[in-house]
Amino acid sequence: MYAARAIRYEVRGRAILDGVDLRLTPGKIVAVVGPNGAGKSTLLKIMAGERRATGGNVLLDDRDLTEWKPADLARRRAVLPQSIEVVFPFLVSEVVALGSSQRVPRSEAAALVSRALSAVDLADFGRRVYGTLSGGEQQRVQFARVLVQAWSGEGAYLLLDEPNASLDLSHQLLILRLARTHAESGGGVLMVLHDLNLAAMVADELIALKDGCRIAAGPPEHVITDQLIAALYGVHASVRGVPDGPFILPQTARLPA
Amino acid sequence: MSATITIAAMQPLPVRRGGLVIAAAAVFLVAALLASLAIGPVYIAPGRVVGTLIDALAGARPSEGTGMRDAVVVLDIRLPRTVLAMLVGGGLAVAGAVLQGVFRNPLADPGLVGVSPGAALAAVLWIIFGSAAAGYLPGSVAAFGLPLAAFAGGLVTTVLLYRIATREGRTSVAMLLFAGIALGAMAAAGTGLAVFVASDQQLREFTFWTLGSLGGASWQKIAAAAPFILLLIVGSRWLARGLDALALGEAEAFHVGVNTELLKRVAIVLVAAGVGASVAVSGVIGFIGLVVPHLLRLSAGPSHARLLVGCALLGGALLIASDIVARTIVSPAELPLGVVTAILGTPYFLYLVQRNRAVLGG
Numbered sequence: 001m002y003a004a005r006a007i008r009y010e011v012r013g014r015a016i017l018d019g020v021d022l023r024l025t026p027g028k029i030v031a032v033v034g035p036n037g038a039g040k041s042t043l044l045k046i047m048a049g050e051r052r053a054t055g056g057n058v059l060l061d062d063r064d065l066t067e068w069k070p071a072d073l074a075r076r077r078a079v080l081p082q083s084i085e086v087v088f089p090f091l092v093s094e095v096v097a098l099g100s101s102q103r104v105p106r107s108e109a110a111a112l113v114s115r116a117l118s119a120v121d122l123a124d125f126g127r128r129v130y131g132t133l134s135g136g137e138q139q140r141v142q143f144a145r146v147l148v149q150a151w152s153g154e155g156a157y158l159l160l161d162e163p164n165a166s167l168d169l170s171h172q173l174l175i176l177r178l179a180r181t182h183a184e185s186g187g188g189v190l191m192v193l194h195d196l197n198l199a200a201m202v203a204d205e206l207i208a209l210k211d212g213c214r215i216a217a218g219p220p221e222h223v224i225t226d227q228l229i230a231a232l233y234g235v236h237a238s239v240r241g242v243p244d245g246p247f248i249l250p251q252t253a254r255l256p257a
Numbered sequence: 258m259s260a261t262i263t264i265a266a267m268q269p270l271p272v273r274r275g276g277l278v279i280a281a282a283a284v285f286l287v288a289a290l291l292a293s294l295a296i297g298p299v300y301i302a303p304g305r306v307v308g309t310l311i312d313a314l315a316g317a318r319p320s321e322g323t324g325m326r327d328a329v330v331v332l333d334i335r336l337p338r339t340v341l342a343m344l345v346g347g348g349l350a351v352a353g354a355v356l357q358g359v360f361r362n363p364l365a366d367p368g369l370v371g372v373s374p375g376a377a378l379a380a381v382l383w384i385i386f387g388s389a390a391a392g393y394l395p396g397s398v399a400a401f402g403l404p405l406a407a408f409a410g411g412l413v414t415t416v417l418l419y420r421i422a423t424r425e426g427r428t429s430v431a432m433l434l435f436a437g438i439a440l441g442a443m444a445a446a447g448t449g450l451a452v453f454v455a456s457d458q459q460l461r462e463f464t465f466w467t468l469g470s471l472g473g474a475s476w477q478k479i480a481a482a483a484p485f486i487l488l489l490i491v492g493s494r495w496l497a498r499g500l501d502a503l504a505l506g507e508a509e510a511f512h513v514g515v516n517t518e519l520l521k522r523v524a525i526v527l528v529a530a531g532v533g534a535s536v537a538v539s540g541v542i543g544f545i546g547l548v549v550p551h552l553l554r555l556s557a558g559p560s561h562a563r564l565l566v567g568c569a570l571l572g573g574a575l576l577i578a579s580d581i582v583a584r585t586i587v588s589p590a591e592l593p594l595g596v597v598t599a600i601l602g603t604p605y606f607l608y609l610v611q612r613n614r615a616v617l618g619g
Binding site: 048049069070071072073075079085087090094098099101102149 | 361362363498501502504505506508509511512513514515516517554558559560
């Protein structure tokens with residue numbers, strides 16, 4: 001169990017998050033959606049243990065997150081931040097290998113690295129210098145690093161901050177499929193997503209954040225409604241449905257006058 | 258952020274032969290050692306140098322003729338100086354690599370960012386005031402008083418530098434260099450003041466503290482400095498994975514399981530120990546910590562496990578070579594060692610600054 005309860009986060013007296021609950025369970029994908037500045041990334045950072053909430057707490061395996069040692073935490077959760085600059089000319093394979101813990105023998109770690117690079121469609125990129133890759137390729141390298149970390153851990157949770165922000169359509173789908181595979185193999189996943197349609201497609205549970213508050217939560221078909229889209233983004237659009245779930249067509253949207 | 262990516266993108270495609278580079282550095286070190294023992298006012302052929310060393314190891318020491326002269330020159334005059342050069346050079350290069358890893362910036366050289374001048378100031382103050390205090394200290398502390406004082410000076414400067422240049426885990430390159438220059442200038446001014454106010458007997462000349470020299474090398478000095486420098490060289494081994502992860506960023510290093518606060522503290526203490534002890538026995542020698550790690554990153558790659566070993570070897574070799582130049586080129590006078598390393602290092606520094614133009618806001 002990996003749960004945040006009544007999370008509050010203040011910066012200079014201003015609440016970025018206010019009383020947010022979030023629960024991750026093995027086998028499930030939770031997607032957080034909401035407009036820019038809603039506090040999505042901050043929530044993910046608090047879940048990761050990178051920032052400490054000013055109110056509420058995060059429990060992992062019944063222990064407060066602040067009591068975890070970094071090395072132990074790394075075996076239970078892997079984090080994909082939005083974008084990563086790497087100083088010094090590290091090779092792609094070296095960056096991905098940073099995901100493996102020191103407990104994993106070197107030969108095994110090398111096998112995990114090449115498996116992860118193949119999984120993100122970068123099988124031949126191991127010997128390239130990370131800094132020379134395009135933004136989308138770098139993002140997939142980081143995702144491969146996260147996969148290696150999850151695979152060398154124990155039933156690890158994935159925390160993904162806009163994992164497909166700079167990817168083309170096929171690779172967006174690839175990353176979502178990998179997240180789904182991870183969930184099906186018994187891991188829990190939290191992802192921050194911008195694209196409501198992708199979120200509706202991939203998530204078991206959606207959490208809608210606005211101004212640091214959770215304004216809706218539940219299965220996508222219940223959460224994604226005309227009213228929610230109006231409330232979140234101030235955009236009037238019609239939600240339609242297909243057998244797999246709800247979707248919105250931006251073409252039907254009207255911006256507020 | 259994008260600026261850093263551009264820099265990385267300008268790196269040439271890597272031809273990484275890490276093992277080969279380390280082996281080459283080791284060969285260079287052995288060659289420099291032999292050359293340093295052979296070259297001087299009296300030239301002693303490498304064969305005879307090796308012979309003298311083997312004899313000495315076997316416990317035999319000729320008491321007459323050229324054999325005796327060789328033994329005096331090689332073992333008593335040149336060997337301490339060469340060993341000290343190897344230690345100080347290796348220590349400074351490793352210190353540079355570790356500092357650069359912690360600050361996530363290739364321009365962090367202990368001399369440039371004020372760590373060495375800070376250590377020098379503390380060393381000078383110890384020489385003036387410490388001898389009075391030494392009477393009240395336990396003997397073991399007093400014996401290491403000078404390197405310990407320099408260590409404290411280096412530590413204070415590094416911590417100050419970190420506090421000034423880093424906000425929320427991000428180090429500003431410009432702040433790092435500006436703060437480093439300011440701290441270094443302040444420390445050098447303090448050193449100058451102390452040197453000129455103090456009586457001549459207490460201190461060697463100002464140039465020793467600002468430009469360095471291995472002229473006063475002795476086995477006692479080696480014994481005083483070696484524990485600190487070896488602590489850095491050996492201890493940094495355990496920082497390698499953490500420093501690699503830190504290249505991704507502070508938060509990201511934490512994500513993959515690195516205790517970043519502990520890592521940075523240990524790194525800063527080790528750097529201060531190694532740089533402090535180096536400064537205590539040889540003054541401020543710049544640019545070794547800049548040039549050596551960068552050369553190795555280009556040839557062997559930035560992975561710290563390999564980089565740190567390479568720095569210890571190549572740093573030692575390069576400082577031995579620089580010292581040969583310093584003591585022979587204007588013989589019988591000696592150039593301050595820092596002059597030689599600056600001639601070597603400043604073009605490199607300019608080149609690095611030029612490549613970091615985007616980050617520095619030029």
